[in-house]
Every structure is written in structure tokens, then in C-alpha cells.
Amino acid sequence: MPTQHTPPTRDTRQDILDAAQIIISGKGFAAVGLNEILSAAGVPKGSFYHYFQSKDAFGEALLESYFDAYLKALDTLLQTPGLTEGERLMLYWRKWVDTQTNGDPEGKCLAVKLGAEVSDLSEPMRKVLLRGTSAVIERLSGAMKNGIADGSVKIAGEPGQIAEMLYQTWLGASLLAKIARDAQPLLSALATTKRILGKLGE
Structure with missing residues (x-):
């Protein structure tokens, strides 16, 4: 039996998430109304629940989309040709400085922007944040292990612990x-x- 409703397309859903990321990166999650997001995405007002069951579910999808793109970009950066693993790691941190200081909300870290705001309000969103940040730390740890192997990284400690400590340092620095x-x-x-x-010589 044919359905009366056309299933939401991936493109339209992603358009909403992409528009929302820019707005929410600037204003936060609770301060942004759904109609503002739909208007920015060029989607008819009132159709939000055609694509997401609730604002909470939308928040989950937003963070999942953000971390999916972030991790892909990080994987690409950590494979930059012509650099040692240590140089790739320092490139990542320098890009962090650039994206957090250039005034463009699209590049801002949602883990920094939403971490404190939503972790006490939404358990599903908190879990996405935890999975996403843990995946970032895991990649940084792997890069450090590779850097130790190629001689470009010299750390006094276990790579996983150092990666976690540095990531925490950068989250705190971004907030400050x-x-x-x-x-x-x-x-x-x-x-x-x-x-x-x-890497003091760099």
C-alpha cells in the first residue's frame, strides 16, 4: 500500500544539520529556535518533525554529523604527505588555534560550544559527545605511537594518557x-x- 508521505531525503536532512551547525556554533543549542534553523536551511517551517522525532534526536544527529566530518578531516590531516607524524600532530594543533580564533562559526568546535551546555540536559547528546571526543583522542594516541616509531615524537608517558591530557588541555584552553x-x-x-x-624547535 503506498504511503501518503514521501520519506525525507538525506540531502534535505543534511541541509538542516549543516545550517544548524553554523547557527548553533555561534549561539548555542538552547538559544536557537527550530524555525531559525529551518529558514536558514530553506526548509518549510513546521516540517522539522518530518525529519527528526524531537529536538533531542536532532541534537544527537547534529553531533553525530559534526564528529563524522571532524574525524574524516582529522584522518586526512594525519595522512598529510611529506611530513613526519610529529609534524602532522603539530599541524593539527595549529589548525585548532586558527579555527578557534578566525571568527568563523562554521569552524568552531562543537565539543567546546555544547559540552557544558547539553551534557546535563540530554543524556543521548552527552553520549554522542563522549563517543566523538574519545574517537579524537584515540586517533591522536595512534599518531603519537607512529611518531614514537618514526622518531618524530618524544613523550614521557603512555600515548593514550598523553593524548587524553593534551585534548583536555585544548578543550580548557578553548573555553578560556x-x-x-x-x-x-x-x-x-x-x-x-x-x-x-x-617539538620545541618548531
Whole structure:
């Protein structure tokens, strides 16, 4: 029996998520109305629940989409040809400084923007944040192991623990940079990272 409703297309759903990421990166999750997102995506108002069961489910999908793209970009960066593994890691941290200070909300880290806001409000969104950040740390740990093998990384500790500590440092530095409206916390994190990875000459 034919259905009366056309299933939502992946493109339209992704258009909503892409538009939402830019807006929410600037304003936060709770402060953004659904109609604002739908208008930015060029989707008729009132059709939100055709694509998402609830705002909570939308938040899950938003973070899953964000981390999917983020991890793909990180994988590509960590395969940059012509660089040692240590140089690739430092490239990642420098890009972090650039994206958090360039004023473009599209590049802002949603883990920084939404971590504190939604973790106490939505358990499903908290779990997506946990999975996503854990996957980032896992990749950084793997890169450090490769860097130790090629001699370009020199750390005093287990790669997984160092990767987690550095990621926590950068999340904290990003938050402090937002509070102070000053890049200095990020630059301090960069200097600390260089020291820990044995990259002081870069």
C-alpha cells in the first residue's frame, strides 16, 4: 500500500544539520529556535518533525554529523604527505588555534560550544559527545605511537594518557579563550604541546 508521505531525503536532512551547525556554533543549542534553523536551511517551517522525532534526536544527529566530518578531516590531516607524524600532530594543533580564533562559526568546535551546555540536559547528546571526543583522542594516541616509531615524537608517558591530557588541555584552553576573548590560552596550549611532544624547535 503506498504511503501518503514521501520519506525525507538525506540531502534535505543534511541541509538542516549543516545550517544548524553554523547557527548553533555561534549561539548555542538552547538559544536557537527550530524555525531559525529551518529558514536558514530553506526548509518549510513546521516540517522539522518530518525529519527528526524531537529536538533531542536532532541534537544527537547534529553531533553525530559534526564528529563524522571532524574525524574524516582529522584522518586526512594525519595522512598529510611529506611530513613526519610529529609534524602532522603539530599541524593539527595549529589548525585548532586558527579555527578557534578566525571568527568563523562554521569552524568552531562543537565539543567546546555544547559540552557544558547539553551534557546535563540530554543524556543521548552527552553520549554522542563522549563517543566523538574519545574517537579524537584515540586517533591522536595512534599518531603519537607512529611518531614514537618514526622518531618524530618524544613523550614521557603512555600515548593514550598523553593524548587524553593534551585534548583536555585544548578543550580548557578553548573555553578560556572564549571567556577572555583572547587567543593567549590557545597559544599557551600550543607551547605546552610542543614541549610535551618534544617539538620545541618548531
